[in-house]
Amino acid sequence: MQMTINGVVQEFQVDDQTLLVEVLRDHFHLTGTHIGCDTSQCGCCTVLMNNEAVKSCTMLAAQATDSQIVTIEGLASDGLHPVQEAFSQEHGLQCGYCTPGMIMSTVHLLNRHPNPSDDQIKEGLAGNICRCTGYVNIIAAVKSAAKKIQEKTV
Amino acid sequence: MNPFKYHRAENLQRAKDQQNSDENAKYLAGGMTLLPAMKHGLIQPSQLIDISTIIELGEIQDDALSVTIGAATKHDRVATSSLVQKEISGLAYLASQIGDAQVRVRGTLGGSLANNDPAADYPAATLALKGQIITDRRTIEAEDFFTGFYATALEDGEIIRKVRFIKPVQSAYAKFKQAASGYALAGVFVALYPNQEVRVAVTGVGQGVFRWLAAEKHYSDSSQVIDLHLDNLITDLHATSKYRAHLAKVLFNRAATQIKQYT
Numbered sequence: 001m002q003m004t005i006n007g008v009v010q011e012f013q014v015d016d017q018t019l020l021v022e023v024l025r026d027h028f029h030l031t032g033t034h035i036g037c038d039t040s041q042c043g044c045c046t047v048l049m050n051n052e053a054v055k056s057c058t059m060l061a062a063q064a065t066d067s068q069i070v071t072i073e074g075l076a077s078d079g080l081h082p083v084q085e086a087f088s089q090e091h092g093l094q095c096g097y098c099t100p101g102m103i104m105s106t107v108h109l110l111n112r113h114p115n116p117s118d119d120q121i122k123e124g125l126a127g128n129i130c131r132c133t134g135y136v137n138i139i140a141a142v143k144s145a146a147k148k149i150q151e152k153t154v
Numbered sequence: 155m156n157p158f159k160y161h162r163a164e165n166l167q168r169a170k171d172q173q174n175s176d177e178n179a180k181y182l183a184g185g186m187t188l189l190p191a192m193k194h195g196l197i198q199p200s201q202l203i204d205i206s207t208i209i210e211l212g213e214i215q216d217d218a219l220s221v222t223i224g225a226a227t228k229h230d231r232v233a234t235s236s237l238v239q240k241e242i243s244g245l246a247y248l249a250s251q252i253g254d255a256q257v258r259v260r261g262t263l264g265g266s267l268a269n270n271d272p273a274a275d276y277p278a279a280t281l282a283l284k285g286q287i288i289t290d291r292r293t294i295e296a297e298d299f300f301t302g303f304y305a306t307a308l309e310d311g312e313i314i315r316k317v318r319f320i321k322p323v324q325s326a327y328a329k330f331k332q333a334a335s336g337y338a339l340a341g342v343f344v345a346l347y348p349n350q351e352v353r354v355a356v357t358g359v360g361q362g363v364f365r366w367l368a369a370e371k372h373y374s375d376s377s378q379v380i381d382l383h384l385d386n387l388i389t390d391l392h393a394t395s396k397y398r399a400h401l402a403k404v405l406f407n408r409a410a411t412q413i414k415q416y417t
Contacts (some may be wrong), residue, residue, distance in 0.1 A: 060189070108255065147396070
């Protein structure tokens with residue numbers, strides 16, 4: 001099986017029933033991608049596949065063959081990614097368990113809607129559940145991240 | 155999950171050959187329902203035949219009368235397709251309301267129809283838009299396709315290739331989401347055709363999708379629409395049948411109002 005994970009082409013062998021999240025965590029030790037509910041409700045396991053946010057607990061690794069996967073570990077390049085920075089500064093987390101998934105979904109959302117409304121943010125993050133903070137700071141973080149990315153690209 | 159073999163089929167014929175060689179094999183499209191069901195041990199196929207990357211199953215085609223969407227087309231693609239938005243706006247909107255963003259980039263039209271969850275969205279659009287389900291063997295009218303609770307007219311091993319939706323003058327979908335799952339606690343699709351022909355399909359409230367004939371008949375004066383008969387509706391921990399009947403009426407009015415504003 002072959003796929004590109006965080007920019008590196010990886011070849012490996014796993015059983016056909018292996019989930020993508022299991023490959024990421026157990027095989028490549030990319031433990032930033034979390035397993036929360038394991039039933040595709042909570043979004044903790046969200047990663048980017050070919051630039052789209054997917055729940056890696058509800059995908060077989062085999063389905064991701066030949067694709068480009070980006071996990072939270074692959075987001076930061078020259079310092080933190082603007083979305084990571086924004087979640088930190090706006091305190092868009094409490095325990096942090098949901099945060100990697102929130103951030104990957106936010107990256108997907110901001111690719112689609114660089115300047116999202118509150119409703120677009122709520123809709124875009126509907127597949128990610130945070131059980132401690134409430135969502136006020138998370139929404140503030142997404143808005144701040146949008147601003148950061150726009151300032152960067154100007 | 156129990157061990158199984160995964161096989162990615164590069165075309166329809168290969169998929170069918172693979173299926174013929176193993177009676178416990180299942181087709182896999184987006185996997186948004188099948189994989190959770192397998193994790194729970196509800197189904198234990200010996201083999202998954204992945205049909206999601208077969209090019210023919212991912213095309214959206216347009217002709218004078220209809221829009222035809224390949225079975226492996228993702229919800230997200232239907233929701234954002236400028237063609238679908240222009241020709242059948244209610245269908246594009248419906249696709250944008252399925253599950254969440256992550257589900258919509260994986261889940262497929264054909265998967266949703268083949269599963270026929272009684273609270274799924276696509277069956278409502280397919281029934282209201284005079285859908286034709288085109289399989290590897292035949293064409294099935296939507297009226298004949300949905301046969302009951304998680305049941306369809308599909309035979310063993312039959313693959314949905316595409317679905318043809320007849321273009322309406324206008325269409326709208328109104329849905330009340332079950333808060334946790336995002337499935338329809340009730341959903342009503344209204345399609346208006348020439349000569350004031352109206353089709354109304356309801357999902358989420360019964361054993362499966364159905365046409366609401368009273369609402370079709372009294373479309374122009376919705377105060378005349380009698381409530382759905384409670385005997386045919388479901389009661390579960392999320393809502394009583396009475397509540398679902400009420401929701402259906404409210405949602406019908408919303409969808410109808412939206413159409414009247416456009417036309």
